[in-house]
Amino acid sequence: MDPKFQTTFIPKKPLIQTTNNRSPRTINFFTLISLIVFITTAILAAGVWGYQKYLTKNIITLETTLNTELEKFEPALVADLGRLDTRLKSAKSLLNQHIALSSLFDFLSKVTLPSVRFSSFRYAINGQKITLNMTGQARSFSAVALQASELQQEKNLNYIQNPLFSNLNLDEAGNVKFDFTGTVDSNKILYRNYINNVEVPATIVATSTPITEATQ
Numbered sequence: 667m668d669p670k671f672q673t674t675f676i677p678k679k680p681l682i683q684t685t686n687n688r689s690p691r692t693i694n695f696f697t698l699i700s701l702i703v704f705i706t707t708a709i710l711a712a713g714v715w716g717y718q719k720y721l722t723k724n725i726i727t728l729e730t731t732l733n734t735e736l737e738k739f740e741p742a743l744v745a746d747l748g749r750l751d752t753r754l755k756s757a758k759s760l761l762n763q764h765i766a767l768s769s770l771f772d773f774l775s776k777v778t779l780p781s782v783r784f785s786s787f788r789y790a791i792n793g794q795k796i797t798l799n800m801t802g803q804a805r806s807f808s809a810v811a812l813q814a815s816e817l818q819q820e821k822n823l824n825y826i827q828n829p830l831f832s833n834l835n836l837d838e839a840g841n842v843k844f845d846f847t848g849t850v851d852s853n854k855i856l857y858r859n860y861i862n863n864v865e866v867p868a869t870i871v872a873t874s875t876p877i878t879e880a881t882q
Contacts, residue, residue: 785800
């Protein structure tokens with residue numbers, strides 16, 4: 667018999683043992699920074715979105731609460747209070763623009779000389795100016811001149827501007843009749859300014875003194 671030879675030889679183990687020499691992967695620095703920025707931006711965006719939703723919810727809640735509280739009031743009462751507020755504002759506006767002629771009369775009483783008196787008084791409002799028209803009498807022409815000089819003083823010109831005496835004539839008793847015109851800035855005689863300058867009288871406190879009987 668012919669001898670049998672084994673024609674194939676398959677080793678049970680590899681002849682050369684291969685080793686894994688792959689280098690570990692490394693993360694690029696800029697890639698890491700970009701990743702961190704992206705994550706941070708995403709977190710911030712989510713926070714802003716959540717806060718916006720929170721504020722919107724709070725606003726809706728407050729509006730609901732306000733409407734609920736308003737419904738508790740009677741509509742008629744609310745309407746009455748609104749009309750009252752409108753009236754108060756109108757009254758305040760009228761009061762602020764009200765002319766206090768008493769302040770003008772106080773001024774005239776201080777600057778009018780004893781030898782001069784005014785017998786009639788008229789005025790006309792033209793914007794911010796008030797035009798005065800008065801008639802009066804004086805004991806003499808010199809008294810009229812002195813009165814005109816008094817009104818021409820700077821302190822008085824700040825109150826009555828362009829004072830003018832005209833139509834000087836003698837009456838049957840020998841007194842000098844005259845007409846007077848002048849202008850006043852309405853802001854100087856507004857009621858609100860006058861009431862602030864009114865002096866409040868001091869309070870008088872009453873005291874009792876015991877009565878002693880006189881001895882004989």
